[in-house]
Amino acid sequence: MTTNATTHGSAESQTQTHVANNQSALTNQSVLVVGGGHVGLSFSLLLAHHGISSTLIEKYKYPTVSPDDASAPTQYLDSRNTALSRRTVQIYQEIGLWDELQSHACRIDEVHVSEQGSFGQAKLKKEEEKVESFGQVMENAWLGRKLLLAVKAHPLISIMDGNLVESLKQNSDSVTVTFKNSDSETASEQTLTADLLVACDGRDSSVRNLLNIDSSLYDYQQSGIVGVVTTDKPHEHVAIERFSPAGPLAVLPLTDAQGDGREPTQQGYRRSVVWVCPKGEEKQYLEDDAHFLQTLQNAFGQRAGTFIKAGKRGCYPLTKVLAERQVDGRIVIMGNAAHTLHPVAGQGFNLCMRDAHALAKMIASQGMKAEDIGNPQFLRHYEQARLKDQKRVIKFCDAVLHGFTHPNPVVKFTRNLGLLAFDKIPNVKPLVATYAMGLKS
Known part of the structure; x- marks a missing residue:
């Protein structure tokens, strides 16, 4: 077992031992992280911030990135854009990464919420809530690039990309993962053993499946069309949430293509867009720019100005997947x-x-006490500690989605009255703003 030495990330803890017959076992690893998307990369950096070593296994081969390359980012993850809540920004600030991320992030100063063809609307303004912003919007390609550069530069993080996990084995004091190169059918298997494994490998998690952990799946029968559009009116750091019969829509502020998020002279005509459509209707929005722009115009009116240009768009099935444990x-x-x-x-x-x-944070505290960071009882305590926040967010998302798409005229009238009352009812705005910023967990 490896607790003290690995938890504090000593040089010895990262020693790699190779064995015969083209198999290798990397020993003395504190944490194995399976899945190197945004969450996996961020988690490895959070561990490293506490002095904890980790090895990250990612099935795809990462592109070559250089801190000196100022060209457009490689779309190695996806074409989406991410709205980072105020709490998420604070987390990146804690680990000293936000100054680097900020260069391609655009703050949200106001949030406008309305329903297509209805009278209700509500607004949140940062001045009223006395915050610097409600969050930041960043293109996933830039976020992924910045995270990958930080991970590759950190001495406590080892990367084993282009490898697919094939099996898992646990005993009383360790967990072992067997994997091999995902691009070669003839590649030899490798193994890694650690105190703890954290699976961040996505909706269709191979680790979850290998453990036979059941999951509930709800198919919304919708697709999300995402990308970047340009308008003739500057966004002025306003996020627009619009509810339509098809589902929720959003237009969010973005930085200029090569601009700096801190630069006050940015023109600000680029916007992230999320368009939700029923399954089977994706093609017309993906392939026909004129149709896509006109559809956005019809849905948003002149709230964002005139939609004049659409960039390349991606399409993602919308589902809710919840692991049983x-x-x-x-x-x-x-x-x-x-x-x-x-x-x-x-x-x-x-x-x-x-x-x-x-x-x-809990792993760091466990390690400082020289306790086992992979102790199952300790990990179940983490799970219980996080359930309240998780259930609250899941319930909130379902309530908003179903509440604003319900076709009943009485329900529609009631929700629009609610939007109008949003500005008038005491303490409602601060509560909603606090939840939206992720500051109440």
């Missing part, structure tokens, strides 16, 4: 592997970041 022995299921949510209100990634932050 998030801990199995010395293994923790995290990120979309634990809970994949509808993108309404932009809560999914921010919830994952709060999970990651909490677990890294």
Whole structure:
């Protein structure tokens, strides 16, 4: 077992031992992280911030990135954009990464919420809530690039990309993962053993499946069309949430293509867009720019100005996937592997970041006491500690989605009255703003 030395990330803890017959076992690893998307990369950095070593196994081969390369980012993850809550920004500030991320993040100063064809609307303003911003919007390609550069530069993080996990084995004091190169059928198997494994490998998690952890799946029968559009009116750091019969829509502020998020002279005509459509209607929105722009115009009116240009768009099926449990022995299921949510209100990634932050902090505390960081009872305590926040966010997303898409005229009238009353009822705005910023968990 490896507790003290590995928890404090000593040089000896990262020693790699190679064995015969083309198999290798890397020993003395504190934490194995399976899945190197945004959550996995961020979690490894959070561990490293506490002096905890980790090895990250990612099935895809990462692109070559250089801190000196100022060109457009490589789309190695996806074409989406992420709304980072105020709490998520604080987490990146804690580990000293926000100054680097800020260069391509655009703050949200106001949030406008309305329903297509109805009278109700509500607004949140940062001045009224006395905050610097409600959050920041960043293109996933830039976020992934910055996180990957930070991970590759950190001496406490080892990367084994281009490798697919094939099996898992646990005993009383360790967990072992067997994997091999995902691009070669003839590649030799390798193994890694550690005190703890954290699976951040997405909605269709291979680790979750290998553990036979059941998950509930709800198919919204919708697709999310995401990308970047340009308008003739500057965004002025306003996020617009619009509810239509098809589902929730959003237009969020973005930085200029090569601009700096801190630069006050930015023109600000680029916007992130999320368009939700029924399954089977994706093609017309993906392939026909003119149709896509006109559809956005019809839905948003002139709130964002005139939509004049559409960039390349991606399409993602919208489902809710919830793991039956998030801990199995010395293994923790995290990120979309634990809970994949509808993108309404932009809560999914921010919830994952709060999970990651909490677990890294608890592991650090466990290590400082020279306790076993993979102790199953300790990990179940983490799971219980996070359930309240998770259930609250899941319930909130479902309530917003179903409440604003219900076709009943009485329900529609009631929700629009609610939007109008939003500005008038005492203490409602601060409460909603606090939840939206991820500051109440």
